Amino acid sequence: MAMMALPIDSRLQAIRSVLAEHTRALLIAAPGAGKTTRVPLALLDEPWCRSGKLLLLEPRRVAARLAAGYMAEQLGERVGETVGYRMRGESRTGPSTRLEVVTQGVLTRLLQDDPLLEGVAGLVFDEFHERSLEADLGLALALDAQQGLREDLRLLVMSATLDVPSLLAVLGESTPIIDCPGRSFAVETRYRPLNSREDTARQQAAVVNEALQSDGFEGGDALVILPGVGEIRRLARQLDVQTASFEVRELHGRLSLAEQRRALRRDPEGRRRVVLATAIAESSVTVDGVRIVIDAGQERVPVYQPRTGLTRLETRRVNRASADQRRGRAGRQGPGLCLRLWAEEQPLIPHGEPEIRQADLAPLAFELARWGISDPAALAWVTPPPAAALAAGRELLQRLSVLDDAFHLTALGCACVRWPTHPRLAVMLTRAVDLQARPLACAVVATLETRELDGERDLERALQSRLAERSNGPWQRDARRLARIAGCELEVASLAPLGELLALAYPERVGQRLEPGCFRLVGGGLATLPEDTPLAHSELLVAVELDGQNGEARIFRAVSLSSRRLEALYPESLEWRTRLEWSDSEGKLLGEQVRGLGAVVLARKPLQKMPREAVHQALLEAVRRRGTLAFTPADDQLRGRMALLRRIEGDAWPDWSTASLLDRLDTWLALYLDRENRLDALDRLPLGRFLRDSLDGSRRACLEELAPERLPVPSGSFVQVDYTPCLQDGEPVLAAKLQELFGWRTTPRLVRGQVPVLVHLLSPARRPLQVTRDLESFWRNGYPQVRKEMRGRYPKHPWPEDPLSAVATARTRSRR
Template sequence: MTLPIDARLDAIHAALADHSRALLVAEPGAGKTTRVPLSLLDAPWAREGRLLLLEPRRVAARLAAGFMADQLGERLGETVGYRMRGESRVGPATRLEVVTQGVLTRMLQEDPLLEGVAGILFDEFHERSLEADLGLALALDAQTVRDDLRLLVMSATLDVEALLGVLGQETPVIECPGRTFLVETRYRTLNARQELPAQQARALLDAMAEQQGDALVILPGVAEIRRLAAELASRAPELLALELHGRLPLDAQRRALRPDPEGRRRVVLATAIAESSVTVDGVRLVVDAGRERVPVFQPRSGLTRLETRRVNRASADQRRGRAGRQGPGLCVRLWAEEQPLIAHGEPEIRQADLAPLAFELARWGITDAHQLAWATPPPAGPLAAGRDLLRRLGLVDDADHLTELGRGASRWPTHPRLAAMLERAGERRASALACALVALLEERGVDQERDLERLLQARLGAPRSHRQWHRDAERLARIAGVALEVSDPSPLGELLAIAYPERIAQRLESPGRFRLAGGGHATLPEGHPLAHTELLVAAELSGEASGARIFRAVALSRERLEALYPECAEWRTRLEWSDEQGGLTGEEVRGLGAVVLERRALQALPPGAVRQALLDALRRRGLPDSEALTQLRGRLALLHRTLGDAWPEVSDEALLEGLDDWLGPHLDGIRRLDAVERLPLGRLLLDSLDWPLRGRLDELVPERLTVPSGATHRVDYAPCLTGKPPVLAVKLQECFGWHVSPRVAEGREAVLLHLLSPARRPLQVTADLASFWAGGYAQVRREMRGRYPKHPWPEDPMAAEASARTKRPRV
């Protein structure tokens, strides 16, 4: 069967023959995932080495490898194989390995030169996963030594200009249309007050009555898939409803992609894995719920929260295209047509936990992330939070270099938290227990049962009933060099405390309410067996740090905590702001973070500690309202947005994080927050700027602007804090003769004019004064001339004399 990509294969070969890098932009249905890698096996530069095809999802990796092996009439593990964490189908003759993203990173870390690898193909790069971004950055760095290593970045939608900025402007770009048939798009709004599965089922069945072929329904998660499957079973039992998601075994995934051998009509209920990389054979109808579930990391709380959000427009178009792969199709979107969608999804590097990235950079020998070329650079705040965690775990030193523990932890294919636990478990003769525990913590599809110890005992007691867990635990045990035999589960809490020191929690007065060592509070139901426990460790938290819910918790004894963290024996001064007392309270405590094991009265308040307590209180409560501070922040925010990083970021988070620098030196002798509120905060922030910036501030963003009447008026920069333009409110008559709207920041930002009536009521809002004079002014003149006859309303405002006078001069 001929596919559109076949016509571009010669161009791809030519590009990689003359260049070490290339971009392939191929629309859905072009056949890039399976045709391009097989074709490149015959390229002269590839004949002496292997090719790696990087797939963002395990499902796509298995299925793509299986399809290509079938095309060659071979079994997996011969010419084509796949490799992912805990699973491998490769052999000595394998020349094309389909790998998941974490595997590529480990291969690069273990052999930075990638000896024996001729090229890497990054498939579906538009999904912009964290590991794909990291893999490309490391591969580009490897190319500085391996100039014969080929890189091909492939996707249906790529920001070509941004990637050329990373790969080099001389990088060839090959474009290929897809093979899609006409797809009709309909919108069907659901009622949020009614049961969604019932409405989804009605929409699906109505569409299936009109459209031939099988149906693909794309939902945000497995829970939604199973609810809709139950609804369909009761409404249309004659349909074959099949699930498609990453938790399924390979056979079940393959079955969902192929027509039913008995000819039954299928409904494939899938997560976003059906959006790209795989083709579901026979589908002519797509029902898109318009939602996706993404993990969003919160660096200040250290928590990752799954958010269900609207799909972006690029993903919605990808989903729609699935209906037109094999014939004319229909796409039913379960939202209103006028609902706006953002153009593209946010790269994962901007919203993920960056501790794993920080660890990989330390392993690569990089202390400054800017030493690598990034499609999207890692944001400074989350990267710093990731490095802080690595230091707490003991994996890196203060210079962000690997410690001895960090070098040992590098052998574990897991999150740095769990790697630290596995590496230190040997000291406690608990390696087998740690392997079993990590396999459970990483197990997908487990109900969020809070009794972690009971879950673990169930798996240890019946390993054959939990085959995937047992395979993963055995794999870790082989790395540890121990047998998977657990006789003493008592170190369980201690092991978790190694991995999650900030999630060690101390019970408050109320059962089920706990204070976390890292700050904030968390809860358990009052009837939970651990609700009355003095100390526990939460392996999983969800929600906000101010009131997170605890999942999978284990009790921790005070003795084990003190043995694990010797700093618990040290007395330290702790000051807190008391709303009840209206000031600072102090005491000496010993414990870990916010977990206090013992306390005693403090005789005097150390000045440095007082300053720090005030700063901490401000970070919790936020900065006081100050017009001068707001206006200065608006001016600086505008300059940061238009002129770049030379000007400081002044978001709430940035200012609170930098309090020690710009406010801390001015807190000597201050004991109360109301005294802080009386400080000239705007002037103090201004004084913290470097002198060259202060010297240019009034020039670039003046506080007042002179208008044609000769008067000066204050510019309001507060809107700039939310990305909006500054505002100048001025009477319309004062602007006669002003041909062009004023601009600031070297002319890069137009000032939004609020043109006022003589009574100072808004008449027009515009950033394009010339267009207003030429168009809207005539209507304003007709309406206002009779209402304010003593004020000038000339026919030609651009030629008239501006005036601040409220009445016409007498003749």
Template sequence: MEGSGRLPVDEILPGLLDALETQGRAVLVAQPGAGKTTRVPLALLGAGWLGGRKVLMLEPRRLAARSAAAYMARQLGEEPGGTVGYRVRLDTKVGPRTRVEVVTEGILTRLLQEDPALEAYGAVLFDEFHERHLHSDLGLALCLQSAALLREDLRLVVMSATLDAGRVAELLGGAPVLASEGRQYPVETRHRPRPAGSRLEQAAAAAALEALREQEGDVLVFLPGIADIRRTESELRRVGLPAGVDARQLHGGMPLQAQDEAVAACAPGRRKIVLATSIAESSLTVAGVRAVVDAGLMRVPRFSPRTGMTRLETVPVSQASADQRRGRAGRTAPGRCWRLWSEEAHRLLPAYGTPELLEADLAPLALELAAWGTADPAELDWLDAPPSGAYEQACSLLERLGALTAERRITPHGRRMAALGGHPRLAHMALEAERLGWSEAACELAALLGERDLLRGERSADLRLRVEALRAAGRA
């Protein structure tokens, strides 16, 4: 997280407060290290227009949400759950005194469905909006309608380091754009394209060991998925880690305590190589990192309207994401970045990533809109509208599941499905199983189908093995 003392974003806080006082909305473009994530929410607490209400800030990832809340609480000499709290899946720390809540994106959707006016909140901040997750786009669209119909005093701020600020400002009704340069140390960039025929884990491990030799501090390696992380860790151990160096994994499938340990500082005299997915790309500082190795790839969900199935694909990162990753090496001191692709290939990368809304399964979105009372997404203001083909298929699925009428009004069954919060297919299964007296089995299957594999490396397709592992995990 950002360090103590004065930070670059402090220079523009008066302008931000003035914009929210007079116009109610703002776009904040702040470079890594500027302090936007932890300075802005606390700065809003003294605004007269807040009127005793709370500040709600969205973070795309659970680890970043918990880390931001913990840092702000420390700045106030408190623990999370006091003035600053957080809500993430399976973990909540808020109390009666909480005035800043840091939440992950799906939780905002739940809050809006429960109270469309968000009466308890005076401002909603969308941090790291450049990641363009489906729930962040949906949350912003719902907040804009809430502000237009129910809460004209609801303040909205969209924040990011890499963002098409002009488009966002236009969506927010011509909101002012404020920029902060950030506090970034110089980072030397080295392009090391993977040799022909080499495997990703071999190139990543070789670059990580080179970084250890040539750069002080720890090494952060960006890899596309969990399997790549495991293979790279195995390759590092096969080649041989230097004495005093630990290899740590960092991805969203890990327990929260293990994630915390991965980003924590090493014991004196030790160093670490952190093998991470894009979870470490933004809103998070991995302590001690002075070198970054970037494979230049990421795993994204892609939905096919033809098959009705979602699959994970490995795709090149955008230039914006590559810049975010490179910046991890310069948060606390000068650093180096090893990119496993050529300069020519870098110029061909897209400027920004594709919003999840344009490629995802839209059944969850369609169910949320129906619960909101919206039959047609065109009734809302979007940065990118949901694709009509995928949306039509989503509505057809929901009709077959009994969640929507032919007029696309939500049914009582659909409302129960929406309240469960899972994918509509799994929610329908759980509710039907309850009617048949098979609730426990259905919930176990929903947990297995909705989460990553509990038996990574186990090739058997027998679901009984995974049910047993799930039950064991529940007893742990």
């Protein structure tokens, strides 16, 4: 069939030419240019592509199905012939398929199974600007495979908007860039904020009717972009209630391919359409005939949820770049109208964050280990994985026994590879065979991944009601798919092993009752649920959903667990170990022998004798936790001297700041612990002497020379220098009676003459008269006024007119 001309057509030859000579390229094509469906078909007959198939990567399942269907139609074929698609749990391909449209996670599995990608000639990353975690990982692995194994593999990254500098940094500065402008008409924008106290769907329906009756847009179809299927269904019901001369169509991932394709086409009877779509309509597909866009201003994005330990979709306000992209949908085929369902002054963030910066990185850590990478810097990332998040992901995998200490897959980790799910759930599916509970594990994993179970806190009861349903919903289909992988029938005989299964996936969330409704988790934190629930009185439970990561968390869903079954799952819980706890109230260490899992104690007995080393370590940890050390004033003087030397001469001198010493207690204080087992005894130790003894003889002599404790003054006295201000980057202070400094023209200096002391001139009553760094200037300019004010008050003390020629003294005038 004849194809309508699109802007990308003028760039197809340039794309062919570039990929004929280069293995990497960037395509920046404005929305509506036709890049998704025209570019892959144009590449199929290129010489480099004839020996293998082409993979087109789409960020969403709906986009993958629709793109495959549209391209197959252009060839006059059915999906599964030349053009097919593949995604988790669904595939339509055949022996003649040369172009596969796949979701981004499929590419990672293909690369992991076959890094050579045999039979694949090229990869096309579509809508890369959405920056999903799977797209970032897929590109990093593809680049690694291309560089080391497949130099002939073509990579084309394309999008409406691209961070070109960041992409060139990983693809290479010489990577060709093809730019294709779109076809866009003027779009009028109106704002229609909704009232949060009124029914949302009713207000949205009123805006739809307003838009359809707007002057100049009477013949155009309307596209309403909503965050999810629930919102689509509610608005569809509201529109059905009204008398309308338009047809309501839905566009989302739960529809069949035929229903999705029908939503994109104009009504054959010429009626106006109102297409209710998820964010799939923002960039991945074009809805023919649309002149009006109504934007709810929300999007569902994947966000890691600590309460479940899984990544779920979360509804949040759309970012400005996405809002502008949605607005542009109204101007594809003529002048358009966009109604935004928020206030014009509502601030929007400029861009969405790459998913890699906000996601749970345990799955990424698992894929890196499977790829054989221990250092993520070995791969080229558009946005490198944050170190802290990656470390947390690896820590979880080690706790699950999926990774070893070198971040390599263990035997259990290798067995988990077969499951297309989160690693913690893969552990449950793998180890379920030991419990003869594979069917139940498949049902549990599908339930946790596909939907929230409302209302019931007891997961066993909630799951029981779901298993009794005879519907063919998403979670039942996913459960059957997992059962096929497991090689079992989905026939759940008993829910008895449920607690054990969940303890395999969530070992850190096993909780022990301290009192009704309050539980201590394996990691030591507390978690609570209402006392009036049956689970509040369980001795042990597994918290599947909870909020809060520190301190006390609320349990949303859990299942009870027996201690006998916990011991069978984790044999290490049968081993006795010494547990020492510091008692702040008693100021000493208390010890006992316990067995259990982490902070969950299944049995305990008294400890006859506490190991001396353990007592000392507990003492040091108590000091660290307190955050202070019991320094005397003399100790602070010594530390101030050292702080001054370190500030002037650098690392040649040790760091004796409180923070540094607390970090290094094992290297300087532990040496002097003997029989102390109480904190107050430790506080009486001569800490300053220990620090001084840590210096060798030459260093101690140098300390006395460069920062002496006392300085001689003209009266013959030796006056102590106050170095405590140096602990806070201040100056050393010399405080002396004014009469003792007569004749002293030059301010004394320390540390090889580099640091002048701050002189505090005192009255005979040792009250401050003047502070100066320049004695000569003081004698000349400040002293006359001081003499005038003080000699009447202290007549027995000398106040000569010329202090520079007077004899310094610490005494009063001689009696006559």
